[in-house]
Amino acid sequence: MNSKAGNHGHHISQQFNAELEAIKKRMLEMGGAVEQQLSDAMVSITSADSGLGARVMKEDDAIDELEVSIDEECSLILARRQPAASDLRLVLAIIKTVRDLERIGDESSKIARMAVKLSEEGEFPEGFVEFKHLGDRVSNMVNMALDAFARYDAEEALKVAQTDREVDREYGSAMRSMITYMMEDQRSISRILNLLWALRALERIGDHAKNIAEHVIYLVKGTDVRHEKLEDVAEQIVDE
Amino acid sequence: MNSKAGNHGHHISQQFNAELEAIKKRMLEMGGAVEQQLSDAMVSITSADSGLGARVMKEDDAIDELEVSIDEECSLILARRQPAASDLRLVLAIIKTVRDLERIGDESSKIARMAVKLSEEGEFPEGFVEFKHLGDRVSNMVNMALDAFARYDAEEALKVAQTDREVDREYGSAMRSMITYMMEDQRSISRILNLLWALRALERIGDHAKNIAEHVIYLVKGTDVRHEKLEDVAEQIVDE
Numbered sequence: 001m002n003s004k005a006g007n008h009g010h011h012i013s014q015q016f017n018a019e020l021e022a023i024k025k026r027m028l029e030m031g032g033a034v035e036q037q038l039s040d041a042m043v044s045i046t047s048a049d050s051g052l053g054a055r056v057m058k059e060d061d062a063i064d065e066l067e068v069s070i071d072e073e074c075s076l077i078l079a080r081r082q083p084a085a086s087d088l089r090l091v092l093a094i095i096k097t098v099r100d101l102e103r104i105g106d107e108s109s110k111i112a113r114m115a116v117k118l119s120e121e122g123e124f125p126e127g128f129v130e131f132k133h134l135g136d137r138v139s140n141m142v143n144m145a146l147d148a149f150a151r152y153d154a155e156e157a158l159k160v161a162q163t164d165r166e167v168d169r170e171y172g173s174a175m176r177s178m179i180t181y182m183m184e185d186q187r188s189i190s191r192i193l194n195l196l197w198a199l200r201a202l203e204r205i206g207d208h209a210k211n212i213a214e215h216v217i218y219l220v221k222g223t224d225v226r227h228e229k230l231e232d233v234a235e236q237i238v239d240e
Numbered sequence: 241m242n243s244k245a246g247n248h249g250h251h252i253s254q255q256f257n258a259e260l261e262a263i264k265k266r267m268l269e270m271g272g273a274v275e276q277q278l279s280d281a282m283v284s285i286t287s288a289d290s291g292l293g294a295r296v297m298k299e300d301d302a303i304d305e306l307e308v309s310i311d312e313e314c315s316l317i318l319a320r321r322q323p324a325a326s327d328l329r330l331v332l333a334i335i336k337t338v339r340d341l342e343r344i345g346d347e348s349s350k351i352a353r354m355a356v357k358l359s360e361e362g363e364f365p366e367g368f369v370e371f372k373h374l375g376d377r378v379s380n381m382v383n384m385a386l387d388a389f390a391r392y393d394a395e396e397a398l399k400v401a402q403t404d405r406e407v408d409r410e411y412g413s414a415m416r417s418m419i420t421y422m423m424e425d426q427r428s429i430s431r432i433l434n435l436l437w438a439l440r441a442l443e444r445i446g447d448h449a450k451n452i453a454e455h456v457i458y459l460v461k462g463t464d465v466r467h468e469k470l471e472d473v474a475e476q477i478v479d480e
Contacts, residue, residue, distance in 0.1 A: 064467040072464060075332060082322035092315060095332075096339075182422070182429050189422050189429070200440075224312060227304040 044115035056112035063105035130174035141209035160213035281348040284355035296352035303345035370414035381449035400453035
């Protein structure tokens with residue numbers, strides 16, 4: 001990647017590559033921690049486990065710290081190493097991805113907060129099936145996006161972006177069910193609203209997973225595909 | 241800022257500063273466009289103007305293109321100029337801010353979509369007062385954050401971050417009113433839910449304005465204040 005000539009240059013280049021790999025590894029570890037947060041948040045809802053919910057909310061601080069620290073390391077690398085081409089794209093993709101990961105942590109924390117509220121209400125609400133279903137989908141997207149980053153796999157990343165459409169559809173249909181529940185039983189309104197916010201958080205997490213996938217495509221292909229039609233992106237990726 | 245020695249170096253440095261100023265100007269212009277989108281989206285709700293709502297949704301594409309193009313320019317500057325210290329912080333702050341601006345545009349577009357839906361329902365819903373009130377607050381935050389960026393004013397930026405707390409409180413109280421409305425009149429549920437999403441979008445916009453303010457503090461003070469207690473940040477800013 002880094003193309004300095006000579007033995008000394010070669011040494012610097014090796015060191016630099018090691019630095020880049022290390023920061024990417026830290027980002028993927030942060031990704032693993034965020035995946036755990038999301039999974040715990042989901043369980044806290046479906047098992048009405050307010051203790052677990054409280055723990056998820058508390059651990060969000062650690063995720064926030066990881067974001068700041070990785071972001072700082074990336075700025076240092078930019079300042080000291082002045083990377084170009086694919087190295088620069090890697091550092092920028094990491095900066096953007098840690099921000100999405102931090103937001104996924106935030107949304108997980110919101111889901112956990114809803115779990116605490118729901119468990120206070122003490123009743124098993126409608127909509128858990130819809131929640132579990134959407135949650136599994138979205139968790140899978142996050143996992144695939146991180147996996148695509150780890151392996152620089154633009155095709156896998158494209159699949160994540162495509163899944164986001166289905167998630168949006170499923171989210172819409174879950175919403176309609178919730179509204180029906182609310183209309184059928186007025187006393188359930190505030191309880192079901194809590195679940196509605198949790199569903200909304202899942203949908204946001206899907207968006208962030210899609211963002212990460214787009215950072216991967218930018219990193220691998222060198223083109224910014226945000227806001228482009230998925231069909232056009234697919235063509236670009238397959239063409240090569 | 242750029243500290244290359246000699247006449248040639250001085251020339252490069254002047255050119256570079258001009259480039260930085262130009263990209264900052266483009267970011268602020270994007271900010272102005274986003275402020276207009278937010279303002280139009282709010283009017284589309286309170287005047288039940290579905291035509292204006294549709295226009296806001298359509299113009300979101302132009303905002304998206306601005307984000308991609310400014311982001312690309314920043315990457316080019318990083319690759320070609322390899323800035324350090326405050327120049328580097330400026331470029332990174334711009335990259336992050338355009339992303340927040342794009343999200344504000346997105347949320348404005350969501351508000352506009354709710355306006356279109358609400359005008360289909362054909363009735364003047366409860367909650368417009370709460371919406372207008374919160375919307376004015378949040379618009380003001382966006383304006384102040386951009387202004388703080390333009391003038392590198394960390395104290396102004398801190399005020400924005402502080403306002404976000406009040407917005408969160410007002411959002412909570414608006415939410416409770418909406419839930420009461422829904423409980424009082426079951427037939428209003430789906431209509432009021434639309435307004436609920438619009439309120440939620442405003443609250444998010446407040447978060448993004450706060451993010452921008454934090455980028456300004458990072459830019460001016462060189463420290464990352466995200467996730468820090470506002471009291472501590474205030475102390476840091478006043479100390480100097």
